[in-house]
Amino acid sequence: MKKKLWMAGAIVATSTLALTGCSGSGNDDKTIELWTSWSEGESTATALKPLIEQWADDNGYTVNQSNFTYDQIHEKLIASAAGGNLPDVVWGLPEYIGEFDQLGLLEDVSAEWDDWDDAANVSDAVKDALTVNGKQIGFPYETTVRAYLVHDDILKEAGVEVPETWDEVLAVGSAVEDATGSTFYGVTGTGVRMPQELVVYLAQKGLSIAEEQADGTYTNTWNDNPDELAAAAEVFQFYSDLVESGAASPNSPTYGWEETDDTFATGLNATFTVGNWLAEREESNPDTMGDVSVHPIPHPEGGQPATYLESKPMFVMAGSDNVDGAKALAREFASEEWQKAGFMDRSALPAATSDSKWSKDFNALLDTGIVFPPIAMGQVTQDMQDSLAMVLQDGDSPEDAAAWLGDAINSAIEESAANSAE
Amino acid sequence: MRVGAVSRETSNKRFMTLALLPAWVFIIGLIGYPLVMVLIDAFSNAHLVNANVSGFAGLDNFDKVVSDPHFGPAAANTAVWTVGSVLGEFVIGLGAALLLNAKVRGQGFFRVAAFIPWLVPIVVAGMTWEWILNPDFGILNSLLVQWGLVEAPINFLGDKSWAMATVIVVNIWRTFPYYAITFLAAMQAIPGELYEAASIDGAGAFRRFWHVTMPQLRSPALIIVFVHMIWTAVNFDFIWVMTQGGPNYATETLPIMIYRYSMQQFDVGAASALSTIMLVATTLIFVVYYRYRRRLSDEMVG
DSSP, rough: HHHHHHHHHHHHHHHHHHHHHHSOOOOTEEEEEEEOOOOSSHHHHHHHHHHHHHHHHHHEEEEEEEEEOOHHHHHHHHHHHHTTTOSEEEEEOHHHHHHHHHHBBBBOOOHHHOTTGGGGGGGGHHHHHTTTTTTOOEEEEEEEEHHHHHHHHHEEEEHHOOOHHHHHHHHTTTTTHHSSEEEEOOOOOSTTTHHHHHHHHHHHOOOOOOOTTTTTTTTTOOOGOOOHHHHHHHHHHHHHHHHTTTOTTTTTOOOOOOHHHHHHHTSSSSEEEEEEGGHHHHHSSHHHHHTTEEEEEOTTTTTOOOEEEEEEEEEBBTTTTHHOOOHHHHHHSSSSSHHHHTTTTTTTTTTGOOSSSSHHHHTGGGGGEOOOOOOHHHHHHHHHHHHHHHTTSSOHHHHHHHHHHHHHHHHHHHHHHHHHOO | OEEEEHHHHHHHHHHHHHHHHHEEEEEEIIIHHHHHHHHHHHHHOOOOOTOOOBBBBBTTTHHHHHTTTHHHHHHHHHHHHHHHHHHHHHHHHHHHHHHSSSSSTHHHHHHHHHHHHHHHHHHHHHHHHHHHHHTTTOHHHHHHTTTTSOOOOOOOOTTTTHHHHHHHHHHHHHHHHHHHHHHHHHHHHHHHHHHHHHHHOOOOOOHIIIIIHHHHHHHHHHHHHHHHHHHTOOOHHHHHHHTOOOSTTOOHHHHHHHHHIIIIOOOOHHHHHHHHHHHHHHHHHHHHHHHHHHHHHHHHHH
């Protein structure tokens, strides 16, 4: 009898221990959870890891660094917020700012920004991109604009000049592919980069996906303004013509950033609008990346030059147990020393730039940089992908896609406002 | 004596209760509680992050789900994905079991080799196939073009007309070993006398298979088919790894819709409502299985 009860008690005790072992160990007072999104083994990672360790030693913290893709970071942050277990410092994307701010997930770092020695060296455009409702929500750890990259050798072989306008792009059609086997013009049809591409083409037509209204809210106005709707439809028509003319690969409607980066870096695609992180491909693809030149993104006749200014925010998450340390670490990523080490030529600080084409030629486009409006972008980015799929995959008219997207954006804005934490 | 017997019975009950307690804790904590919460959230206003979104929602969440333009296509996709996968797995698995049951040299090697796809983690299998099928870099398209079987590479996972069939084929590739091993085990339990008697009666190979092997496989086949129907219908990770429901929702199934509601729109109420709908559907599958199982048992008993 006693033996049986003892055994049963042991089973219960073991199970209880196992169950309690499933729960987190909890942070001690000096531990900072850091989430990054670098490519393991590449120069950014190898340069920053020792700096993080040194900073932790100098300041008496333990920094637990985890690495994810940006898509994973977004979803894991939401899941962590639901579980009340957010990390402390996170590499973010500009698209997350409006959404996370509405959900009350971001710490205000305005005071730390004001005390920051390098703050005066950061352009107003970058500072504004990291400002929501008058408060700073992060430090710029990586800042780039997009440019139109061209494999000069491929275009030379095809006898094609670098296009400056949409019409010039479409006029080339399949000539480059016919002559060289490489498709001419890169298009991103899905994933996180697709909305970044679309928002530029819209800006080149003078459009924004959401305009600030007198009451401070944001609304898409295309369906209220026939001229805007027609201009938006022309953007979708451009996408359609790219594929129809043979300028872009018929597979591009389902390309994400992995496919587009790879096809350009390997020379399967001759020209592509992308950021200067592709400089890293000069090492991994030396045979095909040596002929790359940098140009402004082709724009429509009568339109305006524009590019996507991507100033990635180093978030400090609300409720951090080590908020002072977290803010200090976030600011350290934006410091001149760390920017020079890990983000040379991809920095908001002029000191962390060089004379290379990856820096000088990209920075020449900064004045035409545009950003996403500070709205919750989660559903909006999905709607933008769906609208392009309507045209490129379902054969819907550009007019229908533009009208649908305008309504979908407004629905998403209304829904996110209804669920706002404020 | 009587007092002692009662005492022993009481102590046995105590022991059983204590021994079962861990299992009950797991069942209540890891299955019961989440299940009840899903049912409650299905009728509530619930947001993944914002606790201020609350209150009774009635049938609003169900209304939102069934009026979602993606619901009908996703339900149809779920049916195609489930039936296509289970049918293919059954046929290929049965064929493989017959081959593996044949007495040939290297039988052990073939049995181990056939089981390998099942051992590959879903994420690894999905990503590997994604690259094999890639229209620009994939080896399959390279071979198809090289051999002159197609003029241009096929965008297997990016073309709406190919995508669902492709993910089903890859799912069959990964899962058929499970069927094969199950059927193989059942085949090896069939008494050799049955085949000898059938042969004496003049039955050829096909009739022996149809009248001896197949009836003996009914019981394991019933279990494996119905279990896999439920597993496949609620499967999320395989499609998510390979297509994320694309291109343009062509492979979106109901579990992926649940994920989008929850993790992209943060609408836990709608996600729970759709989960409840799926729960009812899979329960119906189980009820059908249970009725067939009972009928089969009755037939076997006599």
